[in-house]
Amino acid sequence: MRLNLIKPIAVFDIEATGVQIGKDRIVEIAILKVYPDGTREKYETRVNPEMPIPLETSEIHGIYDVDVLNEPKLNEVGKEIIEFIGDADLVGYNCKKFDIPFLIEELDRVGLEFNTEDRKIIDVQNIFHKKEQRTLAAAYQFYCNKELTDAHAAMADVDATFEVLESQLLKYEDLEPTAEFLDEYSVVGPKTLDFARRIGVNKEGEPIFNFGKHKGRKVQDVFRKDPNYYKWIMNGDFAKDTKSKFTKVWNSIK
Structure with missing residues (x-):
């Protein structure tokens, strides 16, 4: 493992009914937790969003209403999601604009608080855009020389995101393999205090x-x-x- 970690990182991805934070709901979440010694744990669950999934959205991530009909609701799995992440720093692809504020909003909806105050946040998309400016599938092909065949399946995206991050560290000598450095480097544009950049x-x-x-x-x-x-x-x-x-x-x- 090329990352030099002080505490764990949680690489995660959310699939949802849409992209409107505060209105749409989670239908799947996958998390890869990587510890400083290189040990890895995975968590994955589909979630009943308690609302219809638009057909155009289902055609993107492949999850339809029938697939989540008997899955747990967020209020039933929210605590275990928070507990699995623990105090880990966060890693994702476009996570600063979407996944993290989406998760905060969704957990708040079911009466749970997810605090990001003391976490480093590494957005692999921002690193990628600073270096190459492509999509996750293109990043996976570019850095790992692999085809992302299950794009928009949450765990496939999580695995690809972590592989891309590892490959970025190998390719670019100026990238330091610490959460502190990558947190700062993955910021794009002027610094803001909130994820929505208000x-x-x-x-x-x-x-x-x-x-x-x-x-x-x-x-x-x-x-x-x-x-x-x-x-x-x-x-x-x-x-x-x-x-x-x-x-x-x-x-x-x-």
């Missing part, structure tokens, strides 16, 4: 609005002058992760 960071490291009429202004200043703006955000159609980050700023000025 909260930016200025040169002084202070949170600023990354949208709307207050874009570029410090969040603390806006909240002090207009407390109702915080209430509007809390009642708005924002991801749970974004709301929690705004709440942290709000609590710091109370």
Whole structure:
């Protein structure tokens, strides 16, 4: 194993009824947990989303309503998903924009909290886009010289993602094999505090609005002058992760 780990990493992938965070539901999740000594464990389950899977979505990942009819609901497996991940750092393909905020939102829906505050997050897609800019299937072909025949099957995507990460470390000498380095390297664009990129960071490291009429202004200043703006955000159609980050700023000025 080329990774130099201090604590485990959890490589994971979600298949869902769609891509709208907060509205769509998980239908499958697969996790590969890799320990510092190279030991690996796998977790995989399909989930009854309690809503129809659109046909166009089923045709992408191959999971239809009949396939999840008798599968457990998220409130029945949510705790074991959290327990399996444990304190591991997180790895995924496009995980910062989709899988992680999607998982946070879904677990919150069933009354469970998934905290990412103290985790390193490695987005293999961002590393790939910085180096080559292709899809996962193309990355698998490029780095591993293999064809991804089961694309959009969650565990196949997980296995491919980990193989690609290992191959990236072998190919690029400037990539350090630590979660700390790869967490920083897999950031694309200006730094943000939330996965939805609604909260930016200025040169002084202070949170600023990354949208709307207050874009570029410090969040603390806006909240002090207009407390109702915080209430509007809390009642708005924002991801749970974004709301929690705004709440942290709000609590710091109370």
